[in-house]
Amino acid sequence: MKTIIEPFRIKSVEPIRMTTPQERKTLIRDAQYNLFGLHSQDVLIDLLTDSGTGAMSSAQWAAIMHGDESYAGSPSFLRFEAAVKNLMPFEHIIPTHQGRAAENILFSIFGGPGKNIPSNTHFDTTRGNIEASGAAGHDLVIDEGHDPECLHPFKGNMDLAKLETYLDEHGDSVPCVMLTITNNAGGGQPVSLANIRATAELAHRFGKPFFIDGCRFAENAWFIKQREDDQKDRSIPDITRDCFRVADGMTMSAKKDAFGNIGGWLALNDDDLAVEARTHLIRTEGFPTYGGLAGRDLEALAQGLSEIVDEDYLHYRVRTNEYIVERLDALGVPVVKPAGGHAVFIDARKWLGHIPPLEYPGQALAVALYELGGIRSCEIGTVMFGRHPDGSETPAAMDLVRLAIPRRTYTQSHADYIIEVFEELVKIKDSLTGYRISKEPKIMRHFTCQFEPLAG
Ligand code: F0G
Secondary structure (H helix, E strand, O other), X not given: OOOOOOOOOOOOOOOOOOOOHHHHHHHHHHOOOOHHHOOHHHOOEEOOOOOOOOOOOHHHHHHHOXXXXXXXXXXXXXXXXXXXXXXXXXXXXXXXXXXXHHHHHHHHHHOOOOOEEEEOOOOHHXXXXXXXXOOEEEEOEOHHHHOOOOOOOOOOOEOHHHHHHHHHHHHHHOOOEEEEOOEXXXXXXXXXHHHHHHXXXXXXXXXXXXXXXXXXXXXXXXXXXXXXXXXXXXXXXXXXXXXXXXXXXXXXXXXXXOOOOOOEEEEEOOHHHHHHHHHHHHHHOOOOOOOOOOHHHHHHHHHHHHHHOOHHHHHHHHHHHHHHXXXXXXXXXXXXXOOOOOEEEEEHHHHOOOOOHHHOHHHHHHHHHHHHHOEEOEEEOHHHHOEOOOOOEOOOOOOEEEEEOOOOOOOHHXXXXXHHHHHHHHHHHHHOOOEEEEEOOOOOHHHOOEEEEOOO
């Protein structure tokens, strides 16, 4: 059969409140044109993020009832720890309330003024935690990763030559090497197992610990299985174990590929680092057998980790994005290709070429998608990455708009509706205007900054 059906039935539903384009124009104006400022009831299809917004399975809800809320030594922690170690064989698993809390702990140890931390591409919270510690983050993804149209199978790969030069030049100021799988900020593009291994080898050759940001590890493993020589006959758990076996630790947002609504962890092999991390954890998150989570959350994550590696799920998951990408491509909308694992990315800089980067073409497209179709998306471009710690502003490498697809939440007709909204947008896109930022915080401005539309 050609049709890849959603591999689940729906037992519980949430109504969507219908709104008109006229209402939405007022609602987004009242939110100062920042999509994060909208009430979710005013959104028809919420593609702001795939983080914590997925549907849990009946088995996860059942697992929640087994949650043991003991302050110390909860069996829920032991089940969670075993489920993580089954896929990511690290010595120490330290639960946190979400991924950025794990990053905060890691960079409170490794960060600090004068330090330099390379990655393929740091996600915004990772960069935020690095910079808040006084360190600097650098993105060394392969050049193909900056070309939205290039069909390279692993556009999230680390540029090994650039990394080697970087390690040579920055020497002792580099406390660790990071790698984000999949590369969210670069279009949800995967990293090959060969590149993970080579990055680890290079880091270790220079005596640097190697850390993986593993938020979307299962999608990454699925791409490895599909696209990498010698990997197609292997199981997703086997590929996953191989990815993490070469690392010294990982940060994780369990709101992605652990099917959680909340959760994360920091994993480490080094005993001394783990003592330091747990001391920080107790001060900021909680006791090491619950971190920032309830026992019931740990149960949901343990179950979620057993479901996320299901190949029927991963096939449907990635195919949904491909379906939307193929149709948008046919409409002439410039999309990042190949389709990413968790999201569809539109090249707003190219599509809205009449809006210069410092007038935020991604924001213009995101607002238009909401006004016209009630779709909430997210700018990943100059708004998110353009402002520097010294207050200066330059265009980001790309101006993308991300349609992040929550896990197991929307259906085929929602995908068709999204495509239809783009059909309408094609007709009016040249009339869209840019924005200026009227108010912004010093870091991570995209969450709370306010915009004003520029006159057309
Ligand atoms: N690393 C990556 C690659 C991420 O995508 C995220 C979150 C984090 C770290 C931080 O994890 O949210 O649990 O604190 N990404 C979400 C997104 C917010 O929408 O892409 P967190």
